[in-house]
Amino acid sequence: MADFDRRTALKGGLTVSAVGLLGTQMVSAATAAPAVQEPQIHGTAAWSARPPNGSIVVENHKPTYIVVHHTVDPGNVTDYTLEHAFWASRAIQNFHMDTRGWVDSGQQFTNSRGGHITEGRHRSLDVLRGGTRHVQGANVGNNNSTCIGIENEGLYSTEDVTPALWDSLVKMVAYIASQYGIAPEFIKGHRDFNSTECPGTVLYNRLPELRTAVGTLLGSASSRADLTEWPLLKPGDTGPRVRMAQEFLRERGFAVPVDGVFGPSTKDAVAAVAARNGLMRDACGATAATDETGFLGSDVWPLIVRPGTDLHALKAQLVL
Ligand SMILES: [Zn+2]
Incomplete structure (x- = not known):
C-alpha cells in the first residue's frame, strides 16, 4: 500500500521530500488502524505449568522495550512439535524456579523452534491483552521493570533460527508492539542491556530485519536500521x-x-x-x-x- 502510494506520488511529480511528508502522514493515520491480530499463544495451563511460588508483580505501566533472547539449552533441536514446546516451557520453568530461585519462569513468553508460542510467567498473556500494564519478569537484569521478553528456543551464536521460529517471532513481537504502542526501534536484544552473548550474534544481527518486518505488520514506516549500540567484547577477542x-x-x-x-x-x-x-x-x-x-x-x-x-x-x- 505504502509502496503503491509512493510510486503514484513520484509519477505525479512530487519531490522526494514531499513523499517523505506524505509518509509521515500515513504513519499517523496508521496508528488508528486495527490492531495486529493475536497469534496463537498457549497459556500456562496448556503446558501444565507449576503454580508460582510467590506473588507475580504486575507493573502499573506499559513496557518500554520488547527484548529478544535465545534459550541456549536445549540447543537446536529438530523436534518441532507442540508437545516438545510444552516440554521446553516446563524445563525452563523448573530451571528458573529450582536453580535460579525465582517465583516463576523469568520470561513472559517462549517461542519454540517449531514456531509454537507459550506463555512463560503466569498472567503475562491476560495482562498483555489488557494493553496497559505488564507482568514483571526476570530476563533483563537491572531492567525488568521496563522490558517484556521473549525466549527463543535454541543457540544462535553461529546458526540461524528456523523459518517457523522467525515467523512466529515476527507475529508475536508485532502483537506486543501493537498492544502497547511500542515503535519498532524499541525492539532490542538482551545484549543491548546486559553483558551477554544473548540472543546470539546471528539472531542479534537480524534485529534490524525484525524491526522492519514488525513495522510492516504495524502499518508504519520502516524503522531506523542504523541504531548504534555498544559492542560486546569477550575474553579472547583482540583488536x-x-x-x-x-x-x-x-x-x-x-x-x-x-x-x-x-x-x-x-x-x-x-x-x-x-x-x-x-x-x-x-x-x-x-x-x-x-x-x-x-x-x-x-x-x-x-x-x-x-x-x-x-x-x-x-x-x-x-x-x-
Ligand atoms: Zn537473554
Missing part, C-alpha cells in the same frame, strides 16, 4: 576496541596491559567492575547457563569510559 577498553580500565586503576588482547587480567577487571556495580544479566538458558563472566557489553561500557566522553560519538567509533 583496537579491546585496546580502547584497556585504556579506560587503566584510567580506572586496573593494572591491565594495553595490548589489544582480551586476556585474563582484562577479564578480571571487567568482572570486578560488574560486581562492584551490582550488574546482573538474569541468565538465559533452560539448564546450565554458559559462563559469561567478564563479558564487556552495554552495561559495562558506560561505567568505564572516560568522564565527559561523547557517548554517541564513541559508540559510532566502536562499531567500525
Whole structure:
C-alpha cells in the first residue's frame, strides 16, 4: 500500500521530500488502524505449568522495550512439535524456579523452534491483552521493570533460527508492539542491556530485519536500521576496541596491559567492575547457563569510559 502510494506520488511529480511528508502522514493515520491480530499463544495451563511460588508483580505501566533472547539449552533441536514446546516451557520453568530461585519462569513468553508460542510467567498473556500494564519478569537484569521478553528456543551464536521460529517471532513481537504502542526501534536484544552473548550474534544481527518486518505488520514506516549500540567484547577477542577498553580500565586503576588482547587480567577487571556495580544479566538458558563472566557489553561500557566522553560519538567509533 505504502509502496503503491509512493510510486503514484513520484509519477505525479512530487519531490522526494514531499513523499517523505506524505509518509509521515500515513504513519499517523496508521496508528488508528486495527490492531495486529493475536497469534496463537498457549497459556500456562496448556503446558501444565507449576503454580508460582510467590506473588507475580504486575507493573502499573506499559513496557518500554520488547527484548529478544535465545534459550541456549536445549540447543537446536529438530523436534518441532507442540508437545516438545510444552516440554521446553516446563524445563525452563523448573530451571528458573529450582536453580535460579525465582517465583516463576523469568520470561513472559517462549517461542519454540517449531514456531509454537507459550506463555512463560503466569498472567503475562491476560495482562498483555489488557494493553496497559505488564507482568514483571526476570530476563533483563537491572531492567525488568521496563522490558517484556521473549525466549527463543535454541543457540544462535553461529546458526540461524528456523523459518517457523522467525515467523512466529515476527507475529508475536508485532502483537506486543501493537498492544502497547511500542515503535519498532524499541525492539532490542538482551545484549543491548546486559553483558551477554544473548540472543546470539546471528539472531542479534537480524534485529534490524525484525524491526522492519514488525513495522510492516504495524502499518508504519520502516524503522531506523542504523541504531548504534555498544559492542560486546569477550575474553579472547583482540583488536583496537579491546585496546580502547584497556585504556579506560587503566584510567580506572586496573593494572591491565594495553595490548589489544582480551586476556585474563582484562577479564578480571571487567568482572570486578560488574560486581562492584551490582550488574546482573538474569541468565538465559533452560539448564546450565554458559559462563559469561567478564563479558564487556552495554552495561559495562558506560561505567568505564572516560568522564565527559561523547557517548554517541564513541559508540559510532566502536562499531567500525
Ligand atoms: Zn537473554
